[in-house]
Amino acid sequence: MGPATKRNHSNPGVRCVTRVRVAAIGAGNWGRNHVRNLATLPEADLVAICDKSDQRRAALQRQYPGVHVTGDCDEALDSAEAAVIATPAGSHAAMAIQAIERGLPVLVEKPFALSVREAESVAELAEKKGVPVVTGHLLLFHPVVERLKQLIDSRDLGDLYYLYSQRVNLGQVRPDENALWSFGPHDVAVALDLLGSTPVRVTAQGKSYLQPGIEDVVFMNLDFASGVMTHVQLSWLDPHKERRLTVVGSQKMVVFDDMQSREKLKIYDKGVDRPPDYSSYGESLSVREGDIAIPRVPNVEPLAAELRHFLAVARGAEESRTPAADGVAVVRVLEAASQSLVEGGVAVDLSPH
Structure with missing residues (x-):
């Protein structure tokens, strides 16, 4: 119909x-x-x-x-x-x-x-x-994430090194799912979208403080075949309310802070430069401090x-x-993270066989 x-x-x-x-x-x-x-x-x-x-x-x-x-x-x-x-x-x-x-x-x-x-x-x-x-x-419909995807695809950030995100606050405590399944889909979906691939290895550790068997805090790591590493912190038992993603590249670094009312996206033109033939530590490595750009992003409600x-x-x-395939991919990562949680943080292999 x-x-x-x-x-x-x-x-x-x-x-x-x-x-x-x-x-x-x-x-x-x-x-x-x-x-x-x-x-x-x-x-x-x-x-x-x-x-x-x-x-x-x-x-x-x-x-x-x-x-x-x-x-x-x-x-x-x-x-x-x-x-x-x-x-x-x-x-x-x-x-x-x-x-x-x-x-x-x-x-x-x-x-x-x-x-x-x-x-x-x-x-x-x-x-x-x-x-x-x-x-x-x-979050894939958030105008800041869409702009961030453009920056990565255009290689404006250079080679990607790593990402980390924080999705924490005090409450709302859920009785039917842990912090991983309640908050994690957002950050996993964004990581998979930005990197255009799925992780080959997942580890997660967490603790249940308020309800037996329901983790209130989870720390998750995703390793990708490209060498990019992603770290995710999830909790509803935290004094701060944070919704922040940091992306570090070889040329620039970006912070997406969704708790800011206006300046949600900041691009830092900074990093550490090294020559292509670098082989030992010394004066060849130089810290580069550049400008901070705050691009104008449309004020659109993602929902x-x-x-x-x-x-x-x-x-x-x-x-x-x-x-639906995207939903399956994210659930596969979350299921692997759940397995890692149960097994005390052991690495779960998701590489294609």
Whole structure:
């Protein structure tokens, strides 16, 4: 089932695409942001909201009186041409399969699934049915990440050395997933996108302080075949709220600080220069201190950009920028990190065999 079209009567040869009828499945802490955007985007016609909470459904019905609000997923999907899945993480795969079986384009929030097996089952069904999937890797639609990707692809930073990110704050503590699965999809997705490859080795260490078996803090390392190393710090038990990514290259260094209201991206023209024939330490190495550039970046809400892209995909106007295969790739890294966590930080090999 695809979005309906209608004739432009002033120019009968032009067919205009009507708004895509969308069902929002899940309207909790993050799902309500999808609902808010879908209710206001001109490309979307929010026809149904599904949520299991009686209290939330009552509030949603008051807020969106023209939208069908229900606790039954099948009922919500009946009138839809596309679906956004923002339910608890453990149900993402099952809800996605339910929508794909109906032939509905689907946006699946992160994490795409909680195991590689589940993620692959979603991807395989979508390919079999010919149904487009957008994985909810939100930061790939952030204008700063898009600019950073351009800087790396153009080699403006020189050879990449390493990346490290911090995604920490105090709360919200989740009872159903650890800090790795709650926060990690963001940073893993960004690393894979920026580097254009998947890691060959993953290690992770963490501790459970508040709830048995649910890590509140995780330190993860990803090693890539190119020699680039990525370090990720994740925690909801930290005095600071940090959302920062640092990229170090041979020519320039970049910091993306998402907690800044305006100057989110800074490019440092600094590094250590060495001649090509360098062989021993000494005066051949010289520290270079240059200017700091703060480029102008569009002030775009990443979630609105992601949803606009999804609606274009649902209409057949664009190819998915974050297809199911991307969801599988990120889940594979997270699953390897989970294995490393359980085994006390041992390296898990992800190199192709």
